[in-house]
Amino acid sequence: MKTYFLSLILFSLFFIDGNAQKCQLREDPFTNEKVVSYNWKNGIVFYEQTSDNIKFGIKCNYSGERNVIIEKGNKVIFKLDNGEIIELPTCVDAHPDTQLSASQYSASVYTFYSFVFCLSDEQLDKLSKFKVTAVRYPDTNGENLDILLKGKRNKYSKAVLEGGQYIISNS
DSSP, X not given: OHHHHHHHHHHHHHHSOOTTTTEEEEEOTTTOOEEEEEEETTTTEEEEEOSXXXXXXXXXXXXXXXXXXXXXXXXXXXXXXXXXXXXXXXXXXXXXXXXXXXXXXXXXXXXXXXXXXXXXXHHHHHHHHSOEEEEEEEOTTSSEEEEEOOXXXXXXXXXXXXXXXXXXXTX
């Protein structure tokens, strides 16, 4: 019986997806307001809801060093698996965050931009019900880049869906 109980504990520790790090309910220490947040992989996908707004963000990477600020108001377009398109304008400027990725044999430079959106209840509802299948986001040269979320990239779509569901269930 002890062996069975120990095995169950070890299984729980190693094989159950831990949402505890991603999902958080807290009280703002200044306003005493309830804050519901979801943060997947250091902000690659995040949500934050307070009494007066819902913020949603994604982090996109670009090859090489970029020293351009992408101004607020630029639109990121999400295609959902029901065929619907959601256009979200950013609500803050996106500043570059350049990082070096190195291994024993090579080194690469990437620049990350965090795009933050202020969502309506309707937009949050859609992101919590339908998977994102493609994203079109601004390039630093004024054009757009497209990314299809399938295969290994499907985990990003799952994070957007899961985060939206968490925010709605804890509102």
